[in-house]
Amino acid sequence: MRLRHIRGAEESIASSPYVVQExxxxxxxWQQVFGNTHPIFIxxxxxxxxxxxxxxxxxxxxxxxxxxxxxxxxxxxLQKREELELPNIQFMCVDAKQMADYFEKGxxxxxxxxxxxxxxxxxxxxxRLTSPExxxxxxxxxxxxxxxxxxxxxxxxxxxxxxAIPQAGWKIETFTFDLHHSPMxxxxxxxxxxxxxxxxxxxxxxxxxxxxxxxxxxxxx
Ligand code: SAM
Numbered sequence: 001m002r003l004r005h006i007r008g009a010e011e012s013i014a015s016s017p018y019v020v021q022e023x024x025x026x027x028x029x030w031q032q033v034f035g036n037t038h039p040i041f042i043x044x045x046x047x048x049x050x051x052x053x054x055x056x057x058x059x060x061x062x063x064x065x066x067x068x069x070x071x072x073x074x075x076x077x078l079q080k081r082e083e084l085e086l087p088n089i090q091f092m093c094v095d096a097k098q099m100a101d102y103f104e105k106g107x108x109x110x111x112x113x114x115x116x117x118x119x120x121x122x123x124x125x126x127x128r129l130t131s132p133e134x135x136x137x138x139x140x141x142x143x144x145x146x147x148x149x150x151x152x153x154x155x156x157x158x159x160x161x162x163x164a165i166p167q168a169g170w171k172i173e174t175f176t177f178d179l180h181h182s183p184m185x186x187x188x189x190x191x192x193x194x195x196x197x198x199x200x201x202x203x204x205x206x207x208x209x210x211x212x213x214x215x216x217x218x219x220x221x
């Protein structure tokens with residue numbers, strides 16, 4: 001995403017009631033933040049937030065948290081957020097690498113990664129949001145039946161993810177190389193990037209992954 005610093009972005013975010021300030025203080029306390037025990041769904045790298053705000057509108061029975069590390073980008077989402085009556089969504093301006101500092105094991109039900117930056121150079125592989133380093137972070141906070149959903153137009157990043165995610169000990173539950181022409185399209189909510197790429201006729205890839213369960217006397221087939 002091309003970034004232009006917006007003057008005052010940090011100040012607006014620091015004073016916004018829609019941004020969780022000092023999220024490390026909420027670790028293990030997220031039910032109090034939302035005032036209920038509904039499951040928590042997170043989008044990592046939400047950009048301007050179209051996707052997660054649409055989901056929050058469609059599903060009042062869930063809680064949503066949008067994570068975006070750049071204040072100038074998050075500011076755009078906040079401007080949109082202010083026009084909506086949504087009690088079930090909050091934002092965080094943090095690097096997702098630190099998520100295990102903010103959530104206890106099992107506090108998060110679902111993680112969405114949408115059109116994540118590809119970081120094509122090998123030396124930047126650890127920055128990819130589907131790298132083993134990030135999958136380890138997600139595993140530390142997800143519920144036992146939790147899942148990660150990943151969409152991208154970038155075939156190189158997708159092929160990498162199809163290999164890297166199982167190497168990290170996760171199971172790929174399902175995937176497609178052409179989401180919009182597959183059964184997985186049902187109920188699909190488009191992101192900003194997805195709308196742009198779809199209008200250019202680019203196929204969108206999607207996978208769903210879950211942390212593989214350790215074999216135990218109870219779950220050996
Ligand atoms: N998900 C949106 C969409 O599909 O329209 C935005 C996609 S944009 C290409 C990727 C976003 O992820 C950028 O806004 C970037 O700042 C954010 N991002 C990348 N790495 C991140 C990280 N480690 N923590 C938080 N946000 C991150």
